[in-house]
Amino acid sequence: MTKVFISGHSGMVGSALVRALKLNDNQFQVITRTRTELDLCCQFSVDKFLSLEKPEIVINAAGRVGGIYANNTFPAEFMRENLLINANLIHSSFQHGVQRFLNLGSSCIYPRDAMQPLVEKSLLTGSLEPTNSAYALAKIAGLEMCRHYRNQYGVLFHSAMPANLYGPGDNYHSKNSHVLPALIRRFHEAKLEGLQEVMIWGTGKPKRELLHADDLAKALLFLLTIESPPDWINVGTGKDQSILDLAKTVKSVVGYEGKIVHDLSKPDGTPVKRLDVSLLNGLGWKAQISLHDGIESTYQDFLEREENGTLRI
Numbered sequence: 650m651t652k653v654f655i656s657g658h659s660g661m662v663g664s665a666l667v668r669a670l671k672l673n674d675n676q677f678q679v680i681t682r683t684r685t686e687l688d689l690c691c692q693f694s695v696d697k698f699l700s701l702e703k704p705e706i707v708i709n710a711a712g713r714v715g716g717i718y719a720n721n722t723f724p725a726e727f728m729r730e731n732l733l734i735n736a737n738l739i740h741s742s743f744q745h746g747v748q749r750f751l752n753l754g755s756s757c758i759y760p761r762d763a764m765q766p767l768v769e770k771s772l773l774t775g776s777l778e779p780t781n782s783a784y785a786l787a788k789i790a791g792l793e794m795c796r797h798y799r800n801q802y803g804v805l806f807h808s809a810m811p812a813n814l815y816g817p818g819d820n821y822h823s824k825n826s827h828v829l830p831a832l833i834r835r836f837h838e839a840k841l842e843g844l845q846e847v848m849i850w851g852t853g854k855p856k857r858e859l860l861h862a863d864d865l866a867k868a869l870l871f872l873l874t875i876e877s878p879p880d881w882i883n884v885g886t887g888k889d890q891s892i893l894d895l896a897k898t899v900k901s902v903v904g905y906e907g908k909i910v911h912d913l914s915k916p917d918g919t920p921v922k923r924l925d926v927s928l929l930n931g932l933g934w935k936a937q938i939s940l941h942d943g944i945e946s947t948y949q950d951f952l953e954r955e956e957n958g959t960l961r962i
Contacts, residue, residue, distance in 0.1 A: 661815075666869065711738075724782075739794045751809065758810065761775070812922075815944075817862065821960060829947075851915050
């Protein structure tokens with residue numbers, strides 16, 4: 650049985666990976682640790698853990714994440730924590746003989762003005778989006794570390810770049826969440842309070858590609874079956890929609906009947922962000938969960954967690 654350590658297992662992506670791996674529990678032994686049990690920002694703690702557990706595979710789903718507000722407000726923390734997590738896990742995995750390290754990047758690491766859709770080779774060819782450059786630089790460092798360790802030492806360390814993610818267990822913080830969970834919470838509370846309108850940031854014109862966390866988990870398990878994967882590969886649906894259209898979909902799913910208005914004092918962020926997923930599709934994997942179905946199931950999860958007191962807010 651293959652021992653797999655999932656960092657960040659309690660987050661949205663990590664928990665999706667745990668669910669997916671446990672469907673194959675005759676093949677994988679899943680290892681997890683909470684933040685109080687393992688400080689990923691401490692090299693000594695990571696070294697000690699990996700030397701004792703000796704996992705054959707490490708999937709790095711840990712990191713400090715957030716939307717435009719969080720990235721703008723705490724860039725130092727976003728950069729420092731993500732740099733430390735990546736550096737500690739990658740180097741210690743190499744030192745302790747981890748056979749395969751699968752690192753998660755992000756679609757925000759691509760240059761702001763890169764040609765759409767975003768292809769893997771456009772990485773590091775231009776300036777980053779200023780609103781999340783600190784986070785993006787830290788994630789780029791992780792990708793580059795994996796690439797250089799692979800080239801220099803022959804280890805199978807590689808990365809996947811997912812589109813904007815959503816799904817069960819998302820973070821619904823009123824200021825620090827990403828666009829979809831922020832919209833779900835906003836429309837839900839407006840419905841309960843009988844508000845006449847819901848405000849969305851900016852013009853609503855920027856376009857985003859959204860990928861369900863369960864689809865990402867399946868894609869990552871698929872990548873583990875590839876004997877010689879690319880150094881980094883995009884994971885997404887290959888489809889995008891405007892923030893305004895996304896808001897309209899959430900409004901419909903939640904059942905809110907008021908109107909949508911715009912706060913033009915807030916930034917739009919990157920104008921367009923859609924991944925070219927032809928490389929992954931060519932290997933034999935495609936996303937399965939439609940956006941509407943994914944939002945419906947995510948909203949149901951939101952309601953259940955709100956009722957039982959486990960909602961991340």
